[in-house]
Amino acid sequence: MPKTIIISNRLPIKVQRTEDGLTYETSEGGLATGLGSIYKTDDNIWIGWPGTFFNDTAEQEQVTKDLSEQSMRPVFLTESEIHNFYEGFSNETLWPSFHYFSQYAVYDDTFWEAYQGVNGKFCRAVMEHAEPGDTIWVHDYQLLLLPALIREALPESTIGFFQHIPFPSYEVFRLLPWREQILKGMLGADLVGFHTFDDARHFLSSVSRIVGWTASQSIIDNGSRQIMVDAFPMGIDYEKYASLAASEEMKEKQKEYREALHHQKVMLSIDRLDYSKGIPQRLRGFELLLHEHPEFREKVTLFMLVVPSRDQVEQYRELKETIDELVGRINSSYRTITWNPIQYFYRSFPLEELSALYSLADIALVTPMRDGMNLVCKEFVASKLDQKGVLILSEMAGAAKELSDAILINPNDLGAMVRAMQEAMIMPEEEQKLRMQHMQEVLKRYDIHHWVSIFMNRLEYIKLKQMSLATEYLSEEERDELLEAYTNASQRILFLDYDGTLTSFTNNPKHAKPDTELLQVLGCLAQEDNNKVVIISGRDRATLEEWLGHLDVDIIAEHGVWARERGQDWEMLHHLTSDWKSEIRPILELLVSRTPGSFIEEKDFSLVWHYRKVDPGLGELRARELGNHLQYLASNINLQVMEGDKVLEIKNVEVNKGLATLSWLEEHPHDFLLGIGDDRTDEDMFRIMPKEAFTIKVGSKRSLARFNLDNTKEVRKLLQSMCAVEE
Ligand code: GDG
Numbered sequence: 001m002p003k004t005i006i007i008s009n010r011l012p013i014k015v016q017r018t019e020d021g022l023t024y025e026t027s028e029g030g031l032a033t034g035l036g037s038i039y040k041t042d043d044n045i046w047i048g049w050p051g052t053f054f055n056d057t058a059e060q061e062q063v064t065k066d067l068s069e070q071s072m073r074p075v076f077l078t079e080s081e082i083h084n085f086y087e088g089f090s091n092e093t094l095w096p097s098f099h100y101f102s103q104y105a106v107y108d109d110t111f112w113e114a115y116q117g118v119n120g121k122f123c124r125a126v127m128e129h130a131e132p133g134d135t136i137w138v139h140d141y142q143l144l145l146l147p148a149l150i151r152e153a154l155p156e157s158t159i160g161f162f163q164h165i166p167f168p169s170y171e172v173f174r175l176l177p178w179r180e181q182i183l184k185g186m187l188g189a190d191l192v193g194f195h196t197f198d199d200a201r202h203f204l205s206s207v208s209r210i211v212g213w214t215a216s217q218s219i220i221d222n223g224s225r226q227i228m229v230d231a232f233p234m235g236i237d238y239e240k241y242a243s244l245a246a247s248e249e250m251k252e253k254q255k256e257y258r259e260a261l262h263h264q265k266v267m268l269s270i271d272r273l274d275y276s277k278g279i280p281q282r283l284r285g286f287e288l289l290l291h292e293h294p295e296f297r298e299k300v301t302l303f304m305l306v307v308p309s310r311d312q313v314e315q316y317r318e319l320k321e322t323i324d325e326l327v328g329r330i331n332s333s334y335r336t337i338t339w340n341p342i343q344y345f346y347r348s349f350p351l352e353e354l355s356a357l358y359s360l361a362d363i364a365l366v367t368p369m370r371d372g373m374n375l376v377c378k379e380f381v382a383s384k385l386d387q388k389g390v391l392i393l394s395e396m397a398g399a400a401k402e403l404s405d406a407i408l409i410n411p412n413d414l415g416a417m418v419r420a421m422q423e424a425m426i427m428p429e430e431e432q433k434l435r436m437q438h439m440q441e442v443l444k445r446y447d448i449h450h451w452v453s454i455f456m457n458r459l460e461y462i463k464l465k466q467m468s469l470a471t472e473y474l475s476e477e478e479r480d481e482l483l484e485a486y487t488n489a490s491q492r493i494l495f496l497d498y499d500g501t502l503t504s505f506t507n508n509p510k511h512a513k514p515d516t517e518l519l520q521v522l523g524c525l526a527q528e529d530n531n532k533v534v535i536i537s538g539r540d541r542a543t544l545e546e547w548l549g550h551l552d553v554d555i556i557a558e559h560g561v562w563a564r565e566r567g568q569d570w571e572m573l574h575h576l577t578s579d580w581k582s583e584i585r586p587i588l589e590l591l592v593s594r595t596p597g598s599f600i601e602e603k604d605f606s607l608v609w610h611y612r613k614v615d616p617g618l619g620e621l622r623a624r625e626l627g628n629h630l631q632y633l634a635s636n637i638n639l640q641v642m643e644g645d646k647v648l649e650i651k652n653v654e655v656n657k658g659l660a661t662l663s664w665l666e667e668h669p670h671d672f673l674l675g676i677g678d679d680r681t682d683e684d685m686f687r688i689m690p691k692e693a694f695t696i697k698v699g700s701k702r703s704l705a706r707f708n709l710d711n712t713k714e715v716r717k718l719l720q721s722m723c724a725v726e727e
Pocket residue numbers: 029030164165234270271272305307347348349350351354371372373374375376379
């Protein structure tokens with residue numbers, strides 16, 4: 001039975017070596033809770049590092065055995081791997097870069113090699129357990145290369161990837177020397193998830209500019225696979241925090257704390273020690289509040305918990321010193337005999353204490369400079385049973401997108417921070433309740449269980465979509481079948497698109513002239529009496545005439561405006577007008593003057609705007625703009641706007657390759673049909689052709705064709721083998 005495999009750098013357990021032997025303490029983190037419903041059932045497993053070094057084989061075996069009873073599979077890492085891969089590349093290169101602190105990013109090849117090595121080690125661990133059909137869910141920035149490694153080893157597998165930290169804008173991401181390898185690693189997944197739409201947007205923009213793969217409606221089509229990119233804001237285990245806060249024990253604790261704090265207002269701040277969390281800025285804001293608003297002195301205490309983290313790293317050590325100094329300065333400047341402005345703790349607390357603090361606090365100060373999501377603010381809201389309390393939240397936290405009823409601030413704007421604190425201090429209870437109620441409704445609904453199920457649901461969806469759109473590669477067997485049908489037939493029609501099918505794309509369409517090899521194969525097929533070779537293209541008739549007119553082929557030009565049977569004159573397939581051009585041409589000309597690299601191609605009955613050489617992103621944006629602008633105008637004058645590969649074509653509605661193909665089929669009896677094409681306009685041709693026809697899409701984008709071939713080279717090879725049949 002297919003299973004689900006979860007992979008993260010750390011296992012949701014802390015293994016420790018004590019005098020009494022090995023101890024195992026399960027994690028209560030949100031992710032572990034949410035995924036608990038998955039990895040603890042059936043044969044599902046969680047793969048990751050157990051958090052302690054085990055060099056002794058016997059000990060490793062023991063840990064593996066003990067963990068396997070809890071559905072976990074350890075990946076043992078050495079001290080040097082942890083140093084270079086985890087503390088190094090993950091935390092000193094990726095973490096600062098992704099949190100917009102590029103000035104702290106270390107670019108070190110030793111770190112990068114270790115990162116690749118450990119991702120490979122994780123891949124081998126996955127391969128020990130994975131089987132075709134399994135669903136694999138990879139987590140976070142320590143394992144960005146893993147999706148592609150798994151894809152290579154198990155091409156058909158279902159792979160989801162979720163990044164818990166932000167994805168920076170292209171301008172910041174591009175600074176990384178290994179940017180392309182990183183993106184390609186992530187793109188091994190079928191679904192790439194982030195906390196916010198902005199992260200997803202930034203990722204798509206980097207992929208388009210660095211890898212060259214563009215997306216339509218958040219789905220990247222790389223030619224062989226579709227990859228969905230979406231936002232999945234992670235929720236918390238709402239019930240857990242709400243019920244903890246409701247317990248008698250917690251109420252007692254809260255009362256005790258409240259008395260000790262002399263019934264002052266409590267501002268709460270909880271973070272891991274990290275420069276992304278904006279702790280010094282928050283302290284400066286608090287200092288300014290006390291300075292500018294003496295009325296709040298002795299009326300408010302800032303309860304500040306900083307959880308030790310990464311303190312071997314230089315920046316973190318410096319940050320700790322800055323915080324210590326600031327706290328010292330503020331406390332010594334403002335304290336009185338009975339009041340200490342800041343209660344500062346540099347250690348971690350048990351969950352119960354945390355819950356008591358959440359319930360007790362009047363104001364939560366969550367002001368990171370940048371945060372993927374931030375769960376602390378959500379836990380605070382869930383713990384507010386009486387709905388009294390104010391959340392001050394940084395716009396730079398992913399959570400701000402959902403918690404719009406918080407007081408939102410820019411953490412760099414100290415003035416705004418002080419005003420927000422002042423507002424929070426005097427906010428009427430009714431308003432507090434109203435805001436809190438709204439936020440609780442959101443968090444209750446979008447909790448951690450919802451997050452897991454929606455991610456899994458989308459992963460299943462994209463996999464099904466991939467399957468439904470997949471055309472089958474023309475196998476050896478089917479090729480033989482095609483050749484046999486071809487040999488046995490006496491009235492064959494071969495519809496062949498030109499650009500992207502018989503020749504590859506060039507930056508300048510005029511350069512795509514047929515070469516000798518192509519002329520030879522077309523000539524060979526065309527001279528056969530039983531064959532009708534039809535070149536069906538969007539190009540203008542003059543070019544097609546010049547390039548292919550000397551062969552014994554039929555030509556359909558401009559997607560079916562003009563046609564010419566061999567040996568005859570050009571005929572217009574529909575009676576069309578081109579009066580509309582004078583109205584549309586100025587719009588396109590204005591667009592060209594605003595968009596360097598683009599140009600207009602004029603055909604008898606259509607106008608085409610080309611943007612292949614335009615800055616990626618800008619071209620698509622302008623094409624959408626033009627599409628929207630023309631939609632209304634075009635429908636009134638019987639025109640259609642057709643999107644192609646980096647082109648937008650405006651022409652009469654009657655014109656398409658489908659109608660042209662149909663008129664050929666009606667007029668010419670046939671017992672063998674072949675249609676080959678590569679772009680959207682060829683889909684009209686595939687649609688019109690009978691089911692038994694051999695329809696072939698070049699590339700593996702979604703298609704109505706029965707089969708696909710990878711490129712023009714393979715098309716030519718097929719045509720050559722048809723030629724050889726005749727000889
Ligand atoms: C990353 C992203 C994203 C804190 N102190 C104690 C303690 N905590 C718990 C909190 C909360 C968790 O740690 C911190 O989560 P955050 O989301 O705030 O931050 P990161 O650790 O940086 O997490 C972040 C998250 O991944 C999830 O995707 O939201 O943006 O950076 O749950 O309660 N727990 C205990 N004692 C403490 O002293 N027991």
